[in-house]
Amino acid sequence: MSDVASRLVFLKNLQSVTNKIHATNNIDEIMLALSQDICNLFNADRLTIYVLSEDKQSVVSRSKPALTPSRISSCQFPSKALPVTSPVQNRRQSARCL
Secondary structure (H helix, E strand, O other), X not given: OXXXXXXHHHHHHHHXXXXXXXXXXXXXXXHHXXXXXXXXXXXXXXXXXXXXXXXXXXXXXXXXXXXXXXXXXXXXXXXXXXXXXXXXXXXOOOXXXX
């Protein structure tokens, strides 16, 4: 498959996953219903999603480990303690972490 054809396939799959994400109501629904699609898209074996808590004082990570795919784990961190979240929170802009 050529680079152009494989990129087109990826972009179509990305659009499909993005549409499914927008159709969900919450993070748990994404984790349960779409984690496999997201992992397949990016050739990953696990998924972690970070969200700002409702009170906007902490960052919550929701993970679906590869060894226990039916279990979702959650961790909460004060947002001021994380170096990436403080500038993002203060500027109210997204950041790309590599």
